[in-house]
Amino acid sequence: MNILLLLIPAALILGGLGLAGFIWALNSSQFEDPEGAAERILIDDHEEAPPEDIYKS
Amino acid sequence: MSQIPSTASSDTLQRVQLSVPDMHCAGCMGKVEKCLTALNDVTSARVNLSTRRVSIIWVDNGLSVDNLIDRLADKGYAAEAIDDMDDIDAKQHEIGREILRCLAVSGFAAANIMLLSVSVWSGAGDATRDLFHWISALVALPTILYAGQPFFRSTWIALSHRRMNMDVPISLSVVLAGGMSLYETMNSREHVYFDAAVTLLFFLLLGRYLDHLMRARVRNAAMQLVKLAPKTALMEDNQGLRSRVPVSALEIGMKVVVLPGAVVPVDGRIVAGSSELDNSIISGESLPELVSELDQVYSGSVNLTGSLLIEVTAVGKDSFLASVIHLMEVAEQHKSRYVRIADRLATIYAPFVHIVALMTFLGWLWVTQGDWHQALVVAISVLIITCPCALGLAVPVVQVVANGVLFDHGVLVKDGAALEKLAQIDAIVLDKTGTVTTGQLEAVNVDEIDKDALAIAAGLTCNSTHPLSRALTAAVTARNISPLPCAEFREHPGQGLEGICQGRTVRVGNFEWCGIGGLNTPVMPTPENVELWVRIENCAPVRLNFKDQLRVDAKSTIQNWTDEKLSVTLLSGDREAAVKAVAQASSIENFVAMASPAQKVDFVNELTLSGRRVLMVGDGINDAPALAAAHVSMAPAGASDISRSAADIIFLGDHLAPADYARRIARRASWLIQQNFALALLYNLVAIPIAIAGFASPLVAAIAMSTSSIIVTLNALRLRIGGSKGQQT
Numbered sequence: 001m002n003i004l005l006l007l008i009p010a011a012l013i014l015g016g017l018g019l020a021g022f023i024w025a026l027n028s029s030q031f032e033d034p035e036g037a038a039e040r041i042l043i044d045d046h047e048e049a050p051p052e053d054i055y056k057s
Numbered sequence: 058m059s060q061i062p063s064t065a066s067s068d069t070l071q072r073v074q075l076s077v078p079d080m081h082c083a084g085c086m087g088k089v090e091k092c093l094t095a096l097n098d099v100t101s102a103r104v105n106l107s108t109r110r111v112s113i114i115w116v117d118n119g120l121s122v123d124n125l126i127d128r129l130a131d132k133g134y135a136a137e138a139i140d141d142m143d144d145i146d147a148k149q150h151e152i153g154r155e156i157l158r159c160l161a162v163s164g165f166a167a168a169n170i171m172l173l174s175v176s177v178w179s180g181a182g183d184a185t186r187d188l189f190h191w192i193s194a195l196v197a198l199p200t201i202l203y204a205g206q207p208f209f210r211s212t213w214i215a216l217s218h219r220r221m222n223m224d225v226p227i228s229l230s231v232v233l234a235g236g237m238s239l240y241e242t243m244n245s246r247e248h249v250y251f252d253a254a255v256t257l258l259f260f261l262l263l264g265r266y267l268d269h270l271m272r273a274r275v276r277n278a279a280m281q282l283v284k285l286a287p288k289t290a291l292m293e294d295n296q297g298l299r300s301r302v303p304v305s306a307l308e309i310g311m312k313v314v315v316l317p318g319a320v321v322p323v324d325g326r327i328v329a330g331s332s333e334l335d336n337s338i339i340s341g342e343s344l345p346e347l348v349s350e351l352d353q354v355y356s357g358s359v360n361l362t363g364s365l366l367i368e369v370t371a372v373g374k375d376s377f378l379a380s381v382i383h384l385m386e387v388a389e390q391h392k393s394r395y396v397r398i399a400d401r402l403a404t405i406y407a408p409f410v411h412i413v414a415l416m417t418f419l420g421w422l423w424v425t426q427g428d429w430h431q432a433l434v435v436a437i438s439v440l441i442i443t444c445p446c447a448l449g450l451a452v453p454v455v456q457v458v459a460n461g462v463l464f465d466h467g468v469l470v471k472d473g474a475a476l477e478k479l480a481q482i483d484a485i486v487l488d489k490t491g492t493v494t495t496g497q498l499e500a501v502n503v504d505e506i507d508k509d510a511l512a513i514a515a516g517l518t519c520n521s522t523h524p525l526s527r528a529l530t531a532a533v534t535a536r537n538i539s540p541l542p543c544a545e546f547r548e549h550p551g552q553g554l555e556g557i558c559q560g561r562t563v564r565v566g567n568f569e570w571c572g573i574g575g576l577n578t579p580v581m582p583t584p585e586n587v588e589l590w591v592r593i594e595n596c597a598p599v600r601l602n603f604k605d606q607l608r609v610d611a612k613s614t615i616q617n618w619t620d621e622k623l624s625v626t627l628l629s630g631d632r633e634a635a636v637k638a639v640a641q642a643s644s645i646e647n648f649v650a651m652a653s654p655a656q657k658v659d660f661v662n663e664l665t666l667s668g669r670r671v672l673m674v675g676d677g678i679n680d681a682p683a684l685a686a687a688h689v690s691m692a693p694a695g696a697s698d699i700s701r702s703a704a705d706i707i708f709l710g711d712h713l714a715p716a717d718y719a720r721r722i723a724r725r726a727s728w729l730i731q732q733n734f735a736l737a738l739l740y741n742l743v744a745i746p747i748a749i750a751g752f753a754s755p756l757v758a759a760i761a762m763s764t765s766s767i768i769v770t771l772n773a774l775r776l777r778i779g780g781s782k783g784q785q786t
Contacts, residue, residue, distance in 0.1 A: 015169055036105055
């Protein structure tokens with residue numbers, strides 16, 4: 001049963017990490033715009049064009 | 058542009074939020090952001106697609122909010138500035154985040170404690186059990202303190218106002234469950250209820266968060282209807298110079314120019330010019346009114362044909378709009394406070410449960426001859442097992458589902474109590490123009506008229522914004538006739554249009570304008586039959602008739618209501634003949650014409666006093682006080698801003714049926730709420746004797762509470778199935 005002393009804290013810590021991660025994401029406004037986040041990946045916005053010589057070499 | 062709500066975050070940086078309702082995809086987002094950041098002074102532009110808004114930060118270097126809006130308009134996106142100091146919005150947003158945080162914490166705790174509880178239930182040894190109880194306590198107690206806050210706060214507010222609500226028994230059972238469990242843990246006893254307390258919080262917070270999400274969706278949709286741009290007026294000073302100023306800066310005696318197509322910004326008297334005004338939003342009159350010098354005009358009218366110079370005669374609290382708002386406030390005050398179903402039940406339920414718990418305590422004390430510990434444990438377990446988990450969900454879950462169904466059908470329920478009240482109505486009062494009718498004139502006899510004449514007439518009318526012109530153009534183009542080009546087009550306010558088409562002079566307008574006085578006996582325009590003449594050189598004059606048409610389903614919807622023995626009344630500020638005609642066409646027996654805003658309120662109040670629960674449906678500024686006075690109120694999406702904010706429910710689209718659909722859903726929802734209460738009560742009838750007998754172990758409590766919550770939620774979801782059925786039939 002001694003393994004419980006390891007497993008229970010491990011379960012709590014892992015769960016706690018998940019919870020902390022969620023609250024961090026919430027506080028850093030990551031749930032403000034779920035629709036936009038999903039669509040944003042489709043925008044090709046390479047502000048700086050890749051250097052031209054990469055194709056030459 | 059000082060009137061635009063841009064807040065200076067530092068000396069040089071400006072920020073603003075624009076509402077851009079037409080953004081739908083990644084492409085739109087990219088275009089909007091790129092076209093804004095392409096401007097030199099803009100440091101950042103970030104789109105929020107979920108709220109259809111873009112936040113812009115720029116260096117204050119002469120760039121104005123109007124420039125940004127114009128820039129977006131060039132790209133084809135209509136945008137409007139949002140007052141980003143909007144308190145309600147920010148507050149609601151913060152509340153949503155708080156509930157979500159509490160939900161996450163209680164979810165984490167519930168999952169972990171359940172794991173531990175399962176091993177205890179499956180028969181862990183004494184030492185292990187105590188260890189698990191201690192760990193549960195360590196997780197549960199901070200969770201109860203943190204995630205219970207929304208309930209504790211609401212309980213505190215209710216109790217300090219000497220009221221009772223559902224959160225009182227919830228808070229009590231959570232706190233007692235936590236406290237007793239801690240005590241039992243310290244004395245290493247068998248029964249602790251940490252799992253029950255935390256799972257209860259989790260379920261209830263889940264319900265609350267769904268409710269919050271639904272409301273945010275409705276609010277966002279309602280916001281997009283409102284014209285958010287601050288109102289401005291075109292002021293003319295003594296030198297004749299014109300400048301755009303905020304309406305709030307106008308003073309009595311100033312002169313304001315109102316261009317054709319614009320809304321009159323302020324109450325005033327016409328100094329120069331003549332025109333026709335569309336007063337339908339103010340008085341419910343369907344016909345444009347001819348005005349000229351010295352006539353009084355009110356803010357909210359739409360100027361149709363000519364340019365007007367008006368002198369401001371009333372501002373602030375003396376204005377017509379302010380008097381309407383005052384009437385609204387009075388009506389609101391005189392309305393008796395509505396107590397929501399859940400709170401009404403709480404006032405019966407909470408004392409009942411507490412008395413049962415007390416009796417149990419006394420009973421056990423007597424049976425066990427003074428074993429107060431045993432008696433207390435049983436009494437508290439009664440409180441825990443009767444804890445209103447199902448009751449706490451019975452109402453909100455149904456309302457969330459009902460609001461979701463209605464939202465999908467274009468009905469926005471702004472107020473949580475509105476659905477409950479809508480289910481109770483037995484009288485309906487309808488406004489005429491814009492509610493029973495579409496509020497727009499439509500040509501009725503187009504098909505009897507020669508197509509060439511129509512093409513020529515439409516060539517003239519397509520240049521004009523007058524409602525009759527627009528109606529004729531729409532009717533002609535709808536019949537696939539393309540308007541012929543015309544030259545030398547001129548519009549004469551109050552008379553008609555003139556132009557040259559195919560070398561012939563053409564006039565469209567009233568009978569005098571078309572010079573028909575001698576040919577025909579003039580027919581006075583009546584509200585139910587507006588006429589427009591077309592005279593083409595060398596041809597016989599043609600008469601077109603226009604009508605403010607009923608909404609297509611107005612008659613059948615009203616028929617449904619009368620079939621169900623609801624009293625329906627048409628209440629309008631328009632002239633008697635016009636109101637009578639619409640009442641007959643839509644088969645409404647009772648009608649009242651020429652009602653002022655105050656008389657409308659009185660009418661609604663009289664009905665209320667005679668014991669009726671009134672649903673008021675209206676769109677005009679003159680309806681707003683009556684909307685506020687009614688038991689529950691609805692406005693179409695095209696209504697005036699003030700009516701939309703006064704109404705509890707807004708329906709979109711050109712039909713009246715959503716009003717009836719909303720009532721049906723509300724009725725079904727109230728039936729489901731009753732069923733849910735019955736289920737919760739049934740659960741209690743079974744659970745209470747078990748608890749009183751002392752058999753309410755933590756396992757029993759956990760199973761009983763979860764099942765009852767799930768049953769109640771599933772029952773509420775039936776509305777979604779039944780809801781779509783109701784639409785098909």
